[in-house]
Amino acid sequence: MPTRHYLRLLLRATLLTLPLLLLSIDGVDEPLARFVHEHGALLKPFFAGVMWVSEALQQLLFYHGLPVGWLALLLLFLVLRLLRRPHSTVWLVTLLTLVGSEAATKLLKPYFNRPRPLEVLSGMAPDAGFWQTAGRFDAFPSGHTAWVAGLLLPLALRFPPARPWLLGFVGLVAAGRVALEMHWLSDVVAAVYVALVLTCVFEVLTGWLRPAPPSPLSRREGELETSSNFSPFHE
Template sequence: MERRGSGRIIRMSLNRPTRWAIALVLIALAVAISYQWLDRPIAYFAHAHFHNEPLFTRLTLIPEFFAPLAVLAFLVLGLRALVEKPLTRLEAVTLLCALSLVVASAIKNQLKLVFGRTWPETWVRDNPSLIRDGAYGFHPFHGGAGFESFPSGHTTAVVAVVSVLWICYPRFRVLYALFVAVVVIGLIGADFHFLSDCIAGAFLGASTGWVVVTLWESGGRVPVSTERMSR
């Protein structure tokens, strides 16, 4: 009990930007460790044991449905707002999921250009890859589809949505974690991404969801997070 209490006091004593900065440092460390010691062995293992395994590829298709659903949610809820009908909590959460996805995807696209990482396998336009060419590393601002492995867009998308739900409906967090794990396992098993790509994508998605919810509630709108509703 004392440990829980002390941990809660420490979290309360740190403001939100400080906690995010600490998390960023820890994620950067995790990415560095994965890049140096884990990414290549995992990619070689996946290629040797799961190459062309359709199950892993199917698992990666889950986030593909998010973008059209986000557009649909934005249109429907936007029309509702135009006729001056207030959003319910569920509708507000749905809108925030859509906004988080859109913002995270836009940031992800810019980060892919900034980092310019090659892919585990050769997929597009004869791209250089670890498996075929032994190509491994970052090439900042290189540009081109062959240098867009980092961060993982699929992981970013799924966590951008799940992070909003994580904050607003915490009772289902086990299911959210399993949902993310399924997508990440598919990406790594199919050799679509390195582990560190997924780590970075998860942090980006989680950060976006958290910021979107915080901005929404700071404007005095209908509360969506359990923390704000309990006040």
């Protein structure tokens, strides 16, 4: 997508996400968490499996503590950029968004100091409010959701055929964090928004690295050269 499309996407996402966040924080988070606590036991085994898959994926990215996934994304970008593949920069954007999403959540969590649903429902914190005066909490935003979205959102935006599967897995991880009572709805919404903002920003900033598409004239010349060299008797 051209740069202007990412800017438009960012504007639309902001206009949609901010009201949704405010609505969730004000009137949805706690009632939903209490409903899940009372009636969500049947869903927990399924979403525990989803979390297992996401954590296995994370272990592949950090093999024995080494960021092999980061290095693989960087190498993939460099090789495909040298080959002038049209989507080569998506791998760099994915790397930057993945790292940026993880870094952003680690910085935001201690600032907002928001307890998790289980901590509120077990009496460790009085409510789901931000900036708790007693205790150290780390609910907002969801780290699991942010890193999965940081890895998959850039690819989903660049490769439409794979988009339903990639976005579906991001949605499953986000729903799983709520179903397992680890996060409020607004925590996962904020995490996806952080990843989307970073994706759009890095797509714009790396736009100059994208290989220029061949001009119509050069494509036509290539076709004529190919057709002139072809012979049905050539073996």
